[in-house]
Amino acid sequence: MTNPIPFIDLAAQQRRLGPDLRRALDAVLAHGQFILGPEVAELEGRLQDFCGAGHAVTCASGTDALLLGLMALEVGAGDAVLVPGFTFAATAEAVVLRGATPVFVDVRAADFNIDPDSLAQAVAAARQAGLRPRAVVPVDLFGQPADYDAIGVCAAEAGLAVLADAAQSFGARYRDRAVGTLGDVTAVSFFPSKPLGCYGDGGAVFTDNAELAGLLRSQRVHGQGADKNDNQRIGLNSRLDTLQAAVLLQKLTVLEEEHEARQAIAARYDEGLRALAGTPAVGNDRSSAWALYTLVLPEPQRDRVAASLAGQGIPTGVYYPRPLHRQPAYAAFPTAPGGLPVCERLAKQVLSLPMHPYLDGPTQARIVAAVRGALA
Numbered sequence: 001m002t003n004p005i006p007f008i009d010l011a012a013q014q015r016r017l018g019p020d021l022r023r024a025l026d027a028v029l030a031h032g033q034f035i036l037g038p039e040v041a042e043l044e045g046r047l048q049d050f051c052g053a054g055h056a057v058t059c060a061s062g063t064d065a066l067l068l069g070l071m072a073l074e075v076g077a078g079d080a081v082l083v084p085g086f087t088f089a090a091t092a093e094a095v096v097l098r099g100a101t102p103v104f105v106d107v108r109a110a111d112f113n114i115d116p117d118s119l120a121q122a123v124a125a126a127r128q129a130g131l132r133p134r135a136v137v138p139v140d141l142f143g144q145p146a147d148y149d150a151i152g153v154c155a156a157e158a159g160l161a162v163l164a165d166a167a168q169s170f171g172a173r174y175r176d177r178a179v180g181t182l183g184d185v186t187a188v189s190f191f192p193s194k195p196l197g198c199y200g201d202g203g204a205v206f207t208d209n210a211e212l213a214g215l216l217r218s219q220r221v222h223g224q225g226a227d228k229n230d231n232q233r234i235g236l237n238s239r240l241d242t243l244q245a246a247v248l249l250q251k252l253t254v255l256e257e258e259h260e261a262r263q264a265i266a267a268r269y270d271e272g273l274r275a276l277a278g279t280p281a282v283g284n285d286r287s288s289a290w291a292l293y294t295l296v297l298p299e300p301q302r303d304r305v306a307a308s309l310a311g312q313g314i315p316t317g318v319y320y321p322r323p324l325h326r327q328p329a330y331a332a333f334p335t336a337p338g339g340l341p342v343c344e345r346l347a348k349q350v351l352s353l354p355m356h357p358y359l360d361g362p363t364q365a366r367i368v369a370a371v372r373g374a375l376a
């Protein structure tokens with residue numbers, strides 16, 4: 001019973017997709033349009049339909065999706081962009097690459113997402129520091145949408161654009177809206193381990209605003225205008241490979257089914273562990289895409305459980321062991337007044353368990369038993 005369990009099982013998904021996947025790749029090899037080939041436009045249409053956004057513009061990664069979103073919103077030097085302190089580095093990195101200043105905001109322990117009260121305080125602090133608050137980047141951490149209505153109230157008062165970092169949440173819903181429509185602009189990642197992942201790097205930007213969509217299409221190809229010899233603005237080389245679009249078209253056909261499977265798996269974890277550990281709370285007005293299933297365990301239990309599971313061939317992950325404002329690259333940027341106590345605490349207490357749509361009952365029972373044993 002000690003054969004290793006995968007944290008995310010892409011091989012099982014490949015078996016589920018079957019020979020159609022190879023056929024889709026072969027079709028690209030045959031037509032040879034590796035950059036912006038027909039699969040890219042087809043995928044963009046399907047992504048729009050899937051989430052109901054007006055426009056989907058694919059690009060080279062989730063990080064570039066954030067960067068392109070900030071470029072389209074014309075965020076730059078002197079601007080403050082409010083970001084949660086408990087997230088992957090890319091959320092703040094894109095801000096710094098634009099020459100703007102990230103201002104770190106605390107999160108709520110209940111859902112790991114940006115705290116609207118801390119946000120309002122951080123906006124005031126940014127103004128006092130002589131910065132122009134321009135945008136907020138809520139992150140849908142571990143797959144659960146942030147509280148977009150509360151964030152929207154604060155954003156409207158402060159004149160902020162909302163750039164949703166939905167790298168982990170594509171497929172989830174908030175109230176009656178799908179991820180992809182929750183911000184003015186939404187950035188999604190297709191990194192292999194995300195809820196909708198390709199076989200390399202990829203991303204997409206969603207918006208209902210036609211003008212922003214036009215800017216995004218130009219900016220992902222060197223700021224191109226009428227044709228490739230017309231450069232209207234500074235841009236990037238950030239296109240989604242046609243081969244990756246072909247992969248994503250196949251994976252999109254099973255995303256709904258995978259999303260349902262993740263709900264059942266999360267419910268089984270909840271049931272097995274809720275009496276012993278802090279299990280993730282999903283608001284009853286939203287669903288999670290369950291990119292990760294993350295427990296909260298007081299010190300020193302967290303590290304003890306992780307070590308015990310590792311000894312039994314069960315991988316775990318700590319997302320994230322250090323809040324961003326404590327990373328050397330970001331330590332000099334401002335934070336909400338009073339610091340980010342919830343981020344600091346969660347960094348010491350979170351532990352993510354294996355999570356993917358193909359996690360079968362017996363394997364999951366083995367994981368639950370191992371966690372329970374380690375906590376006993």
Ligand SMILES: *Cc1c(COP(=O)(O)O)cnc(C)c1O
Nearest residue numbers: 061062063088090091167189191
């Ligand atoms: C993965 C991730 C990103 C970056 O996506 P890439 O496709 O790896 O560039 C950004 N933000 C969050 C919260 C992520 O989890």
